[in-house]
Amino acid sequence: MTAFWKEYAENRVALVALAVVLLVVAAALAAPWIAPQDPYDLANLDLMDARRPPGFVGSSGYAHWLGTDAQGRDLFSAILYGLRISLQMGLVAGASAMAVGALLGILAAHAGGWVEGAIMRVVDLQLSFPAILLALVLVAVLGQGKAQLVIALVAAQYAYFARTAYGAATAERQKDYVEAARATPLPGWRVVLRHLLPNCLPPLIVVGTVQVANAIALEATLSFLGLGLPPTEPSLGMLISNGFQYMMSGRTWISVYPGVALIIMITAINIVGDQLRDQFNPRLRR
Amino acid sequence: MTAILAAEGVTRRFAPRVTLGDRIAAALGARVDRRAVQAVTDVSLAVTRGETLGLVGESGCGKSTLGRMLAGILPPSEGRVLLDGAPPMRAGHKTTTRIQTVFQDPFASLNPRQRIGEAIAEGPVSHGLVTRAAAPKLAADWLARVGLDPAYAQRFPHQFSGGQRQRVAIARALAMQPEVLVCDEPVASLDVSIQAQVLNLFLELHRALGLTCLFISHDLAVVRHVSDRVAVMYLGRIVEIGEAATVYAAPRHPYTRGLLASVPKLSLDGAAVEFQPIRGELPSPLSPPAGCAFHPRCPAATDVCRAQRPALSPRADGTLVACHHA
Amino acid sequence: MTAPLLDVRDLRTEFHTRAGVLRAVNGVSFTLARGEILGLVGESGSGKSVTGFSLLGLVDPPGRIAGGSISFEGQELVGLPPARLRELRGKRIAMIFQDPAATLNPVLTVGAQMALAVQAHGGGGDRAARDLAARSLARVGIPDAVTRLDAYPHEFSGGMRQRVAIAIALLHQPDLIVADEPTTALDVSIQAQILAEMKALARENGTALVWISHDLATVSSLADRVLVMYAGRIVESGPVAQVLRAPLHPYTRGLLDSLPAMGRPGEMLAQIPGSTPSLLSLPPGCPFAPRCPRADAACAQDPPVVGTEGRMALCHHPLT
Numbered sequence A: 001m002t003a004f005w006k007e008y009a010e011n012r013v014a015l016v017a018l019a020v021v022l023l024v025v026a027a028a029l030a031a032p033w034i035a036p037q038d039p040y041d042l043a044n045l046d047l048m049d050a051r052r053p054p055g056f057v058g059s060s061g062y063a064h065w066l067g068t069d070a071q072g073r074d075l076f077s078a079i080l081y082g083l084r085i086s087l088q089m090g091l092v093a094g095a096s097a098m099a100v101g102a103l104l105g106i107l108a109a110h111a112g113g114w115v116e117g118a119i120m121r122v123v124d125l126q127l128s129f130p131a132i133l134l135a136l137v138l139v140a141v142l143g144q145g146k147a148q149l150v151i152a153l154v155a156a157q158y159a160y161f162a163r164t165a166y167g168a169a170t171a172e173r174q175k176d177y178v179e180a181a182r183a184t185p186l187p188g189w190r191v192v193l194r195h196l197l198p199n200c201l202p203p204l205i206v207v208g209t210v211q212v213a214n215a216i217a218l219e220a221t222l223s224f225l226g227l228g229l230p231p232t233e234p235s236l237g238m239l240i241s242n243g244f245q246y247m248m249s250g251r252t253w254i255s256v257y258p259g260v261a262l263i264i265m266i267t268a269i270n271i272v273g274d275q276l277r278d279q280f281n282p283r284l285r286r
Numbered sequence B: 001m002t003a004i005l006a007a008e009g010v011t012r013r014f015a016p017r018v019t020l021g022d023r024i025a026a027a028l029g030a031r032v033d034r035r036a037v038q039a040v041t042d043v044s045l046a047v048t049r050g051e052t053l054g055l056v057g058e059s060g061c062g063k064s065t066l067g068r069m070l071a072g073i074l075p076p077s078e079g080r081v082l083l084d085g086a087p088p089m090r091a092g093h094k095t096t097t098r099i100q101t102v103f104q105d106p107f108a109s110l111n112p113r114q115r116i117g118e119a120i121a122e123g124p125v126s127h128g129l130v131t132r133a134a135a136p137k138l139a140a141d142w143l144a145r146v147g148l149d150p151a152y153a154q155r156f157p158h159q160f161s162g163g164q165r166q167r168v169a170i171a172r173a174l175a176m177q178p179e180v181l182v183c184d185e186p187v188a189s190l191d192v193s194i195q196a197q198v199l200n201l202f203l204e205l206h207r208a209l210g211l212t213c214l215f216i217s218h219d220l221a222v223v224r225h226v227s228d229r230v231a232v233m234y235l236g237r238i239v240e241i242g243e244a245a246t247v248y249a250a251p252r253h254p255y256t257r258g259l260l261a262s263v264p265k266l267s268l269d270g271a272a273v274e275f276q277p278i279r280g281e282l283p284s285p286l287s288p289p290a291g292c293a294f295h296p297r298c299p300a301a302t303d304v305c306r307a308q309r310p311a312l313s314p315r316a317d318g319t320l321v322a323c324h325h326a
Numbered sequence C: 001m002t003a004p005l006l007d008v009r010d011l012r013t014e015f016h017t018r019a020g021v022l023r024a025v026n027g028v029s030f031t032l033a034r035g036e037i038l039g040l041v042g043e044s045g046s047g048k049s050v051t052g053f054s055l056l057g058l059v060d061p062p063g064r065i066a067g068g069s070i071s072f073e074g075q076e077l078v079g080l081p082p083a084r085l086r087e088l089r090g091k092r093i094a095m096i097f098q099d100p101a102a103t104l105n106p107v108l109t110v111g112a113q114m115a116l117a118v119q120a121h122g123g124g125g126d127r128a129a130r131d132l133a134a135r136s137l138a139r140v141g142i143p144d145a146v147t148r149l150d151a152y153p154h155e156f157s158g159g160m161r162q163r164v165a166i167a168i169a170l171l172h173q174p175d176l177i178v179a180d181e182p183t184t185a186l187d188v189s190i191q192a193q194i195l196a197e198m199k200a201l202a203r204e205n206g207t208a209l210v211w212i213s214h215d216l217a218t219v220s221s222l223a224d225r226v227l228v229m230y231a232g233r234i235v236e237s238g239p240v241a242q243v244l245r246a247p248l249h250p251y252t253r254g255l256l257d258s259l260p261a262m263g264r265p266g267e268m269l270a271q272i273p274g275s276t277p278s279l280l281s282l283p284p285g286c287p288f289a290p291r292c293p294r295a296d297a298a299c300a301q302d303p304p305v306v307g308t309e310g311r312m313a314l315c316h317h318p319l320t
Helices: A003-011 A012-028 A073-111 A113-127 A131-142 A146-173 A176-183 A188-224 A236-244 A253-281 B020-027 B064-070 B116-126 B134-146 B150-154 B162-173 B192-209 B218-226 B244-249 B252-262 B303-307 C048-055 C082-091 C110-120 C126-139 C157-171 C189-203 C215-222 C240-243 C248-258
Strands: B003-014 B037-048 B052-057 B077-084 B099-102 B179-182 B212-217 B229-234 B237-243 C006-018 C020-032 C037-041 C063-072 C093-096 C175-182 C210-215 C227-229 C233-240 C305-308 C311-314
Touching: A003 A012, A012 A253, A012 B162, A073 A113, A073 A146, A073 A188, A073 A253, A113 A146, A113 A253, A131 A188, A146 A188, A146 B020, A176 A188, A176 B099, A176 C311, A188 A236, A188 A253, A188 B116, A236 B150, B003 B064, B003 B212, B003 C189, B020 B116, B037 B052, B037 B077, B037 B212, B037 B237, B037 C157, B052 B064, B052 B218, B099 B162, B116 B134, B116 B150, B116 B162, B134 B162, B150 C020, B150 C240, B162 B192, B192 B218, B192 C248, B212 B218, B218 B244, B229 B244, B229 B252, B237 B244, B237 B252, B244 C311, B252 C189, C006 C048, C020 C048, C020 C063, C020 C233, C037 C048, C037 C215, C048 C063, C048 C175, C048 C210, C093 C157, C093 C233, C110 C126, C110 C157, C126 C157, C175 C215, C189 C210, C210 C215, C215 C240, C227 C240, C233 C248, C248 C311
Parallel strands: B052 B212, B052 B229, B099 B179, B179 B212, C037 C210, C037 C227, C093 C175, C175 C210
Antiparallel strands: B003 B037, B003 B077, B229 B237, C006 C020, C006 C063, C227 C233, C233 C311, C305 C311
16 A cells, blocks of 8 residues: 555656645535635625625625625635535446446456346447437436436446446456355355455546546536536536626636636546556556 | 266367357358367266376366366366266356365465455355354464464465465365365466475375365376376376376376476486477367377377277276277 | 686676665676586576576666676677667577567568568578578478468467577577576477477587576486576586586575475475565575575575585585
């Protein structure tokens, strides 16, 4: 573990990215305590403060460092709360997709025969068209809400995990330790859960990191299109969408700052994922 | 002198997997090779309770495939394997715990993400041989028995050398309290000094536990050292089987003779060593020669060898040989 | 006595790893005469392969030759520019690897890559190159050499592929061939064929051969002299028969006694306790001391050389 960490720390960019991710997560977790304003509490909002530029000192007496939006919401607070929702959706959807996809992929590799054929053909089919298309259709059918959105994101993303897990498991199942487990004999579920699954985890964790970022981006896209979460729970996508109509009138900050927050978070997660992939891939090891 | 484990006319074919792509290619007129490789052909043998039967042969002779069928990990295509009269597997899955296997490569045969204590106790707990509470004690006892520090139970396989891992693999197999142990090239990947340690451990445990063993190896000296009887395989069939001392002292089959002559010997007197290698190469198992499979390489081959396959038949000293001229 | 073909003095090859400096070859000296077959024996991690690679300047970073000298026909190889080394490597010194795939290009026919090898060192026209290639294949016992030139490496069996690799090594009739475990992956019957041929080839052409192997028996049946390596050092050297009949170093003795062929069937083998030490953290003194039955307090000091250049051991308490 220490050797792994040492190798990770050698890449300065990845180290900074990890720091950013941790900072973002910490900020999102601590939002209720560090945000100057609860952006959901309508009583705190004053329309007099609406659409003010960054640095404006509003009626409540504190500076809005990133300006305010059309409802007079402090953007910095809104972004912190938005991060909270975005991260929450990304993590829940990513983890669920990983669980579903990994189980399906390993099951396909372990069972073989028609089970393998059926699962993997569906996965291949789904990988051949854009994930957002499926997510859009599902959200349109299921309606708005956190649960519905998670289901849509999982349905759109599990295939990546299934493909990765299947690839890893087909390589692992050839190995002697799996044969040794079957030769003992150990029950099939134990071979899958105790032997195949732990050895398929490294590539899944890498894909998982990247897919969390993708889930966040997908959720932001859906929210931007007005198909994501209800307006009572504004995620970053919705904040961007809200400010979009003011772009032309010069009040760019309403969209830009949430956008920058989104980009920083997604980029940082992706860099961490890339570094993990490099470290887990023995071919790229020096 | 009763047989505990027996093969009755077992044959194993490996058919190439015909994929959808292959079918399309075949429909379009491409040549798709669907010939099955016959790794083991019509082998019958019996392992007597308490003995060590050595199985030797060169790569591709089918010794590992035969070993895996006898170990109950691989179902035969034809014929049957019997452990005390009952097959060791049902519907393609191994059902008995009375046979255990030690594999060749201890770097591959241990789960890299499982602590070795758990690796040893997992099977016995799973089959109710010990309770979960007694598992750490079982693992510690077996580690001590194979000459490792019981405190190692919490370590992962990568923290061990090859020889130590093979000890763990032996402990894992024996913790299942088997009656039969199948060892597939257990020392092939080990250094000479480590190989001696593992062979000694094997001999010691074999005696202490009264095990029956099938010992598969390409190394004739190793097989001679541990075996009571030895079976020589060539191209999927047994060509000679008998008491190890007899077979090594007076090999009957020309292949056995050639094989023994090919082994480099320590030349302690400084005399120049001349090899009498077997001519030619192993034929493709996809299209084995007609008659005696060894005839294209055999110095004594005649017309009858080319036309007729010799049956494995007993000689005066009890050795069975499949040769027209031996 | 004429000057040796190869004179290695105090060769040191190190690998700089994350965990520290690994001294794979730690002060190795030996000479090799023209036409001599030298066996280099040791277990994994003894430094025998790295020694072989060092001779050809084939040590890649993080490894490097940290000191010593390798003199080939009076020419110093350590520090020679890569281009000059490459030239020598193709023509005068050749290498055979355990895995012939390391030598053979899977997408070229055997004939094509042999022709390339010939022409890379100024071997004349296509026709002449092809003839030379065919003769070389025939010499290592490949039947139908001319037709086999048009085959790809995967169309050969493992033993035949190794012969092709040997044929490529022989193309320019080199003065020195370094063979790293060339028969380890092969079956005994094929190994016996190749050993017989290598022996004959070395005798006919006067090619010197460094045969690196873990197998004492193979070396004893092939080599004139043997070097036994342990933990990066040569612990014993001498004529094969003498070393095997009356080893001086306890390690050599232990190695011999570990062989099943030396024991009585069914009885315990004499075993060397313990395992080979990590080269990263070698304690001072004799590296074999922790496993040695003859070790005492003196072994905490570096062991002295006993015997002469032709028959030496590195030990405080040699067997006599």
